[in-house]
Amino acid sequence: MRIATYASHSALQILHGAKKEGFETVAFGPAHVKPLYTKYFPVADYFIEETYPEGELLGLDAVVIPTGSFVAHLGIELVEKMRVPYYGNKKVLRWESDRSLERIWLEKARLRLPRVYEDPDDIDGPVIVKPYGAKGGNGYFLAKSPADFWEKAGRLGITEKEDLSEIQIQEYVLGIPVYPHYFYSKLNRELELMSIDRRYESNADAIGRIPAGEQLGLELNTNYTVIGNIPIVLRESLLMEVIDAGERTIKAAEGLMGGLWGPFCLEGVYTEDMAFVVFEISARIVAGTNPFVHGSPYSWLRYDFPVSTGRRIAMELRQGVGENRLGEILT
């Protein structure tokens, strides 16, 4: 068996971790990034210059580790139909990509969620407006009143309430972005806190570099294009709550879709009164785990040797091979 992934996102970490666990590795993707995975960082034993080389992957006895880039490039339909073994539960893809299903899941997990406004005329505080399918926060806008909303929505061609099916209006929660990365071992039935990051986003994190007076004149719109990730270590008294939130998310998934296993991330903010408000779940490895190729303070506390999320995935697969239980974790 070999471990394969699409050459982007967190592939360096996944393949590096796989090699640490003694697997041969396969990267596939555009030709121009090949040197990244074979020369500058030699983590891929095989590099296939294709978006999804199904035949070759089957021939190499590969298991695909899904990433956000892999799912985005292939599209959910193809991922659901792919014949190469996939680490994780494919049923979560639908739950995660549909904002209303995702909300049912997170509500069932009893997480604190931002209020959703069905009617823009109810807006009574700051809101963040999210068009469906927007990537990386592109196309989001902020508004503070019904009038402000209709003016900004008008620029997107949304002029009446009938046009609202393509957007979600969420309460804008003022807080510090915190993205805990979890790993749920289906084989051991155990949740682990792997690491925590915050995203470094342009231009949201750039606007503060301009004095307030000048910001007003520039009429800037906030964007959230992720440029990199920064490690966070949480105040210790917050850790139990973050872990409980992960446990409840797993429990809710068992009832709704037959379980969530492997890496996942809750994306939210911590408010000034120390409430963790979650606005999204990523049900697979997130790129925020990339600063932790050599492990994080949390994985160090648990393992006492360097364990990245990529390596933790490979450890699970190694255990699955050893106990003849791969069928429980591959779909």
Ligand code: ATP
């Ligand atoms: P991805 O799918 O890559 O995770 P996305 O495009 O769905 O990203 P979000 O993660 O929803 O984008 O949000 C982008 C940015 O907007 C983040 O920095 C997040 O902190 C901020 N944000 C999202 N929702 C809220 C909210 N309700 N209140 C405050 N900030 C928010």
